[in-house]
Amino acid sequence: MTKKRKPFPIHIFVFLAPAFLVYTVFMIYPLIDSLRLSLFSTGTAGSELFVGLANYKTLLTSNNWAPRLWNAIKNNFIFFAVHMLVQNPIGLLLAALLSSKIVRGSSVYRTLIFTPTVLSIVLIGFIWRLILSPIWGISEDFLSFLGLGVLNQPWLGLESTALFTLSLVSVWQYVGIPMLLFSAALIGLPDELIEAAQVDGATAWSVFWRIKFPLILPTVGIVAVLTFVGNFNAFDLIYTTQGALAGPNFATDILGTFFFRTFFGFQLQAGNPTMGATIAGVMFVIILSGVLLYFFGWQRRLQRIEL
Amino acid sequence: MIATSNNAQPAAQRTGKSWGHWTKLLGTHAVLLAYTIFATFPIILILINSLKSRRAIFKTPYALPTTETWDLIGYQTVFEGASFGRYFFNSLFVTLASLALILFLSSMAAHALAEYRFRGNVFLGLFFALGIMIPIRLGTVSILRLMKDLNLIDSPWSLVLVYTASGIPLAVFILTQFMEQVPRALKDAARIDGASEYRIYSLILPLVRPALGTVAVFNMIPIWNDLWFPLVLASSEKSKTIILGAQIFLGQYVNDWNAVLASLTLAMIPIIVLYVIFSRQLIRGLTSGAIK
Incomplete structure (x- = not known):
């Protein structure tokens, strides 16, 4: 780049301006303006009053808001934990099996297993609501088939099971994403390395955990951060199956549904844009911490190991 | 195992x-x-x-x-109770218009970032990358106000603009990487022949067709399937997308099993058909994106 001042070439401006404008006006500006709004309160005549961090204080401490917020955060972490402990290991297992060179037709399996992932979660939510419905009795049939008929319950209706059930429905839908990312990483590994280990007499199990898994750690990090961002941004499944109130008794309320109820309103309660923006601010901090933790905690350390 | x-x-x-x-x-x-x-x-x-x-x-x-x-009987109830045909065309319009805009705007921006060295090049690249990890939903409160001010509430264009804005960051990122790989000699040869910079852009575009395909397939599914923005910005009968239409219909007819099953099937079929056509491209795109 030269330090000389030249007129900015007009064609570069023409190429960049449209994308820059749409992106700035409809994404960056709303994100910043939403953070700004969280520092304001709506006055009586619809006027906006600057209140500093008072909204955050209300949200974090007042009796009307704090229990709902902490409940949503807690549920959201449970939702995330189920994805990390169930979805990603299953994705890894399927990827390990699919990348095995003795299996033919792995692309057929891959395509079919990925099908639920492309469907709208609204439809997935309804499909599982029907399947778990005691009226239809599909889940009951299955449990008795497995000899577990006594376990049958209205899974979505009980406070103790609703959140786990919905987390598993979401896992069922999205397992295709870690599966694809892991299998791409596994297929990309150099063959010589693995063959060398096998010639040395290592079992498939130890080849996987000692050689392959450490090599795909970058993908493990990507999958974790994608899961985190996706989970803390989730909304559709809970809204579709349990409604905006995320019942029973807020047992399935996560940040997305809490945010929606607050800014948009529900039933007779009117929406509160500034408090909604405050919740978005909290979500922004949580998501940003996760992403930064990934970039500076995980990626940096991996790079140091590689060096 | x-x-x-x-x-x-x-x-x-x-x-x-x-x-x-x-x-x-x-x-x-x-x-x-x-x-x-x-x-x-x-x-x-x-x-x-x-x-x-x-x-x-x-x-x-x-x-x-x-x-x-x-x-x-379920299909009959659905066609009498909801205008799935219209919802389908709304979804189709929103998805296609957003995809066209994402591809056109992002490819131009990516071309500029990949081809020219100018002041602020790196900064702009980072500015666009900023949006990859931050969900646009967090700005919904302000988007709703903005669309009210622009008089775009209940217009499919509000959805198109939001989806285009949120699709640009990743598209610019992917397309810039691909465009940097187009051999420089090719562009210089065109320049010697007197081609304008706009002409050079139009010559490069067909060379990165696979990347354009990847970007299109990546964006298509989340746009078609979205519930959040149709619910907030375009929930009137005339602007409903098929997913919002199905969601509302399913809520109303919850006890009519035939109608529920039929509407679920109708809402699933378009995306399953698209998936059957594009599954190879989608899976290849996701896979190559992961290796990068």
């Missing part, structure tokens, strides 16, 4: 096709097949039951429809 079924080819080659090889092969297929059934069975259950009478849905839920149980 990984232990019994993972890659054991060299061993098998040395000793011929041993018993161990066959058990591993069988075990792997058994697990994959079981999971495939688990992943597709609920969808198939909905499809086959949408074609049956109410009695058959409950009496023989696992059976394929027969001439005796065949009943399209």
